Amino acid sequence: MSAHSGFILANATLITMDGGRRVIDDGAVAVIGDSIAAVGKTADVLRQFPELQVHDYSRHIISPGLIDTHVHLSQAFFRGVGERNERSDNFHEWLYGLTLPMEGAMTPEDGAASASLCILEMLKSGTTSFIECMTSENHGFDGIAETCVNSGIRAALGKVVMDVPAAYRDKVGWPMSAWFDPDRTISDTLAAYKKWNGAANGRIQVWFGCRTADETANPDLYRNVAKIAKERGMRLTIHHSELESDNAYARRLGYRSHMEFGYDLGIVGPNAVLAHCTAADEEDIKILAKAGASVSTNAANNAVSAWGPTPVVNMLAEGVNVALGCDGTAGDANMDLLRDLRVVCHIARTHAKTRNCLRAETVLEMATIHGARALGIADQVGSLEVGKKADLITIDTDVPHLTPIWSPVATMVFAAQGADVDTVVIDGKIVVRNHEILTMDEEAIVADARLRMPEIARRAGVPAARPRWPVL
Incomplete structure (x- = not known):
């Protein structure tokens, strides 16, 4: 990996959680290797790292993971x-x-x-x-x-x-x-x-x-x-x-x-x-x-x-x-x-x-x-700051239940849900993109879970859970 390999997530609303608790409209985060290289206005970050690949995150909130x-x-x-x-x-x-x-x-x-x-x-x-x-x-x-x-x-x-x-x-x-x-x-x-x-x-x-x-x-x-x-x-x-x-x-x-x-x-x-x-x-x-x-x-x-x-x-x-x-x-x-x-x-x-x-x-x-x-790692994660590990998430707000946005923080806390998470970056690596997991076989994991639970219950001697109402 070269010194400048990485990417930029641009055109988003950033909730930085930094010391000043800055919220940045039309903001961008540059990621190089496993770390955050820049946080700021999109135009400024693009000028600083013109060689990095840019991903458009318009109508997204980006926050620490x-x-x-x-x-x-x-x-x-x-x-x-x-x-x-x-x-x-x-x-x-x-x-x-x-x-x-x-x-x-x-x-x-x-x-x-x-x-x-x-x-x-x-x-x-x-x-x-x-x-x-x-x-x-x-x-x-x-x-x-x-x-x-x-x-x-x-x-x-x-x-x-x-x-x-x-x-x-x-x-x-x-x-x-x-x-x-x-x-x-x-x-x-x-x-x-x-x-x-x-x-x-x-x-x-x-x-x-x-x-x-x-x-x-x-x-x-x-x-x-x-x-x-x-x-x-x-x-x-x-x-x-x-x-x-x-x-x-x-x-x-x-x-x-x-x-x-x-x-x-x-x-x-x-x-x-x-x-x-x-x-x-x-x-x-x-x-x-x-x-x-x-x-x-x-x-x-x-x-x-x-x-x-x-x-x-x-x-x-x-x-x-x-x-x-x-x-x-x-x-x-x-x-x-x-x-x-x-x-x-x-x-x-x-x-x-x-x-x-x-x-x-x-x-x-x-x-x-x-x-x-x-x-014990607040010096590494928990906020979007230069030098910290690139652990961050993006929330796609282009949906009815997140529209309009008066306060991005209030929207995230009171209105957003897990299904709204579009992209997840950990240690500089994209692990979720467009709501799809990139590091795990979701279909196989879910299918395996369906098969295992009845067998675990049988070995434990715990009767299968049933609704309180009649099942026909």
């Missing part, structure tokens, strides 16, 4: 399973009776296939980076990492670590296929880190993906993981302060709250992304701010599960880095983060009873630059 900070790749096959019967209203019955048995029944081939389906959906709807929270041993870490590399997406893969006593496992019916030895989970995570961290030009990170620090777990695991992560400069993610039962458990151990418990364990810190935090109160928010931890709010999934909202507005006011996530399709039935932008805003405004508590601009920050901070 979206960053999903909480993903369950293994749940792509479980879309809508949470609505299958009344048992699903109880979280532990949903977990032990439905989700864990199916996750435990998956083979490494199933794990790669589910990851492919999930990543396909994310890419086509504008997600360029994501954090996988808990890749299990039986899902095949290598196959999932290879899928990420080949698809072109940027990924932080949390490899599961757990220490669930056998007595508790047997008490709740935790399937053996989803239960793993703690020493093995840590050693396998470190082996995966050695093999994959930094792969694909730095697109792949390997993290610790901790199971929730609740009554099922040995607290010593988290102290050990926190120590190893700090020594090796690794990051970790965990479901935390998710339910009031988490707080009740922490209080039985002598802590004021689950957040205080996590802080004492060392897993609430600057290298951590904490998912949900729907049970966090004002004192917990102060702990988060002090610790420098990031929070991933999964508004659509939490609304489906009726858990109540993450106190996003109060967290932001205290300086907590709050980012966004879709979670998994077993709850939130889509991995369309663009769609979920409005959900977090609607829920926050409804809870506060004022539209001024959370603006569209802040929501877009949460989906881009805040997500980049959570990943």
Whole structure:
């Protein structure tokens, strides 16, 4: 590749998310290699790089790629399973009776296939980076990492670590296929880190993906993981302060709250992304701010599960880095983060009873630059700036539901949806163009998913999901 090989996306409205939060009409982005070479008015960028190929993106919005900070790749096959019967209203019955048995029944081939389906959906709807929270041993870490590399997406893969006593496992019916030895989970995570961290030009990170620090777990695991992560400069993610039962458990151990418990364990810190935090109160928010931890709010999934909202507005006011996530399709039935932008805003405004508590601009920050901070790579992605990685998306606004445009930011947050994403660029490579995926075989992935799900359900002993109404 020559020094000036690359391309220009021209004649668009740019939402830069740079330090000045500039929005540029009739703007252009020049991409050379894996990086952004210029951002500005189209005429200026064309004069600067007259030798580059120019692509016309009139009537498009160009923004940084979206960053999903909480993903369950293994749940792509479980879309809508949470609505299958009344048992699903109880979280532990949903977990032990439905989700864990199916996750435990998956083979490494199933794990790669589910990851492919999930990543396909994310890419086509504008997600360029994501954090996988808990890749299990039986899902095949290598196959999932290879899928990420080949698809072109940027990924932080949390490899599961757990220490669930056998007595508790047997008490709740935790399937053996989803239960793993703690020493093995840590050693396998470190082996995966050695093999994959930094792969694909730095697109792949390997993290610790901790199971929730609740009554099922040995607290010593988290102290050990926190120590190893700090020594090796690794990051970790965990479901935390998710339910009031988490707080009740922490209080039985002598802590004021689950957040205080996590802080004492060392897993609430600057290298951590904490998912949900729907049970966090004002004192917990102060702990988060002090610790420098990031929070991933999964508004659509939490609304489906009726858990109540993450106190996003109060967290932001205290300086907590709050980012966004879709979670998994077993709850939130889509991995369309663009769609979920409005959900977090609607829920926050409804809870506060004022539209001024959370603006569209802040929501877009949460989906881009805040997500980049959570990943620890805000110096590389999250905004359209010269020298940063070329991770960006374009939204085709030449459709009725995006016309007219008073504010491109409000249009993106409140009106756009994943199907409006036309082009996706990651690390300088075009992976989606004209709504078509270029790095994956969409037809084969979808066909494979249709065949695998019934077999996984059969092995798990989970009856096929049926509508509540009669099926003739």
